[in-house]
Amino acid sequence: MISSVSVSTTATAVLSAPSGNPYKFVAISNVGDTTCYIKVVPGGDAVTSSNGIPLAAGAAFVVDQDAQRELFDGGASAITASGTTTVSVQAF
Numbered sequence: 001m002i003s004s005v006s007v008s009t010t011a012t013a014v015l016s017a018p019s020g021n022p023y024k025f026v027a028i029s030n031v032g033d034t035t036c037y038i039k040v041v042p043g044g045d046a047v048t049s050s051n052g053i054p055l056a057a058g059a060a061f062v063v064d065q066d067a068q069r070e071l072f073d074g075g076a077s078a079i080t081a082s083g084t085t086t087v088s089v090q091a092f
Contacts, residue, residue: 001091007036008084011046014038015089017075023091028076029060032085042074049081057085 005014014028030036037052038061045051055061055078078087 003089005087006084007078007080007087009080011077011079014078014087015076015091024065025092026063027060027090029088030055030057030085031088033057034080034083034085036078036080036085036087038076038078040076047077047079049079
């Protein structure tokens with residue numbers, strides 16, 4: 001799966017939880033100009049600019065388990081404090 005998602009000041013799902021086995025690889029890259037904040041923990045409060053992991057413009061968040069252990073099964077969401085950015089997502 002490869003996608004591009006526009007993220008703004010409303011929490012936006014950038015990666016849905018898998019319907020079967022957990023993801024073995026996830027890369028979320030901020031290819032826009034505005035810092036966004038991501039949340040990769042399922043459930044609980046929605047992502048905000050104060051509880052998310054900051055992902056500056058040009059930065060990436062990568063989880064790669066080398067197929068030894070499937071880990072990523074909760075999906076991810078993102079938000080900006082202001083403005084809009086684009087997040088590129090790859091997962092398998």
